[in-house]
Amino acid sequence: MTDSTGAAKDVVLAFSGGLDTSFCIPYLKERGYAVHTVFADTGGVDAEERAYIEARAAELGAASHVTVDGGPAIWSGFVKPFVWAGEGYQGQYPLLVSDRYLIVEAALRRCDEIGSRIIAHGCTGMGNDQVRFDLAVKALGDYEIIAPIREIQREHKEVRAYEQRYLEERGYEVRAKQKSYTINENLLGLTMSGGEIDRWEAPGEGARGWCAPRAEWPAQALRVRLSFEQGEAVALDGERMAGHAILARLNALLAPYGVGRGIYTGDTTIGLKGRIIFEAPGLVALLAAHRALEEAVLSRHQNRFKPEVARRWVELVYEGFYHDPLKRDLEAFLASSQACVNGEVTLETQGATVHAVAVKSPHILNAKGATYAQSADWGVAEAEGFIRLYGMSSTLWAEVNRQ
16 A cells, blocks of 8 residues: 555554564555554563564564553553543453553544554454454554454454464464463453463363463462552562552452453454453452552441442443543543542452452541440440331331231
8 A cells, every 4th residue: 555655554463473463564554554563561561572573573574663661551541540540341251451542542642743644453354353453543643454354354264364374475483372362461460361261161271371370379378468558559578669550569469369260251342252261360469458448447328329420430441432521421420439548458369359458547437336236335225216217118118018
């Protein structure tokens, strides 16, 4: 594809080094594009893997490559409101691919830098990510979207096998794990699909990422202490640090205990049932700590109402509506609800699960003269009167309709 001068048209490709985006570079080049790759490092890779991704882009013929630090953006743009919400999608899935929205923003910034209005991604036509990418691009400007994997699906049923063969025929190796699974890693966690996972079978030994198997869990229990200010984690074990650094540290501490691993089956945006393995040790820990603190300091009515807002916020983010104004409206409520969510929570794990074992806050709603099920500063007559009035409607129905 060339412009009016005969030069190759520039396209910016959101690049991860995986099978799909690796395929996209030679595919687009062979169609006349100059491919500029962007890797938004949202915290799921180490220095060695970052170097591999950069080398992979060069090997495949990218015209340029940039790596963008996405840690701070993913914390402020997703983790903070997600923890405030406190709900996984359909009560389970912790939205681990929500970095897609931040990847789009990084890619569009690169488009603007090189003067291109064309963005490409490696999403398939079967999954949710294509919706997230496309809707985010459309919300942020007037850009042309190219999706090579969707294009090849018109002619090839076994897409991954075709991509692998396409690369190997051109002399490019494909990592062994990429042949079996689609793997996504970022600061939020890791997801795996493909192979026996997609066949609704028990995951094999190779279907494991960060979380250690049961036989490798440490014998000693682990305790960590998280400090919160207005619902945001600001310190770990007394050490103040940036939010994304806290999440990264929690991932490293809790993954050896197998915390945060699960198999999720749910309703996708496009109507299919999705099945993935996910591992999110740090995010699961943050949710547990925040919920323990929040439930102690919010009023009963706040605690009852908030899940309704949270569920809607999570659905919007999952389904691609990250930039919808309703999401911002809901976040305004969530932010307001966090004014008194201040304090410390101690978490403990012996493996697989994590529990909040201690909570400290000046805002815990304790009554000075009463402790639940232990002592009270009211009398028996007051308790009996409360019960009578509180249950009057149900009691009257039973009396009137008793046979």
